[in-house]
Amino acid sequence: MILLVALLGPGSVRAETAKALPRISIEKTSHNFGQIFSGEKASHVFSFSNSGGAPLVIEKVRHSCGCTATVLSSTTLAPGATGQLQSTFSSTGFFDEVVKTIYLYSNDPDHPVVQLHLRGVVQQEIVTRPNRVSLDKMIPEKTVTSQIKLVHNGKNNISFGPVQTTTAELKAELSSTGLSPGGSATVTLAVTPQPGKRRFGGFVIIPLHGAHAKEIRIPVYASVAVSPSSQTPPSQP
Structure with missing residues (x-):
């Protein structure tokens, strides 16, 4: 190991180590569902991927009141694999502008918790x-x-x-x-x-x-x- 560090240099070792870690990548962390009437539901599927060099494990999902979230894909993604999370907001009892937050927990050491957002306007029918x-x-x-x-x-x-x-x-x-x-x-x-x-x-x-x-x-x-x-x-x- 000492010889490897000497040949590659500490910077190269750090780069190789970083590549061997899981990395969660999400292209779009927020979705605007526009305007809906109170009582309607708004749904969206968030896509994410593992851009790292080790398996990415989705450990748990939490969400704010009025919202549900379910991982549609496997909770363990190999390097380069993609996953999906189904989110649904039930607008009953809500009015005006709303923002609902989903918390996605994983074994990514740099981003152990990622926030996803559903936002829009709830109107009274x-x-x-x-x-x-x-x-x-x-x-x-x-x-x-x-x-x-x-x-x-x-x-x-x-x-x-x-x-x-x-x-x-x-x-x-x-x-x-x-x-x-x-x-x-x-x-x-x-x-x-x-x-x-x-x-x-x-x-x-x-x-x-x-x-x-x-x-x-x-x-x-x-x-x-x-x-x-x-x-x-x-x-x-």
Whole structure:
């Protein structure tokens, strides 16, 4: 070995050693899926290769919330071999710009973790205006009404299922059984808080048929004033 170093020089030995190591190479580490509606899925296959001189081992794959990733090829790649990773983003519950990250772990000593990215814009097929309702200083057992507008931004006709609420203190009615593209409808809410509560919270749930999303969930919040009858009178001396 000493003779080999003397003949080749330390630089040559380092170069030969580097060639004998696994090297992960990825031409494109980011994919933009463009614009999709909430409820749709966006998929992409990332390709990678072993540009080193030793077997490349994919040790594990991690991903951020809303995303899945699966290695389609063998997890051990010989020098010069290529592999593929299938990634899928489920947009349910996401809105606006999103970036999802996939972490690819391997035995590459210089790049043990490689980050891959799925990015794009998630749009609402049915836009709610406002997207939540907040009421202030409500009186117990006194009903307050509010309205929400639904606007159809998609391309297909959508029908509504029976509107639901998560609490008996919240009632909701729809002005229409469905919407065509560009159409709008109104949700009328009626909130009647019960005594003994300082805060109210619930959801209006509208099932969707013909849409990418399964339902619309609209949060409703309120602060409740303390009624005189619920206040404890001061103790007598």
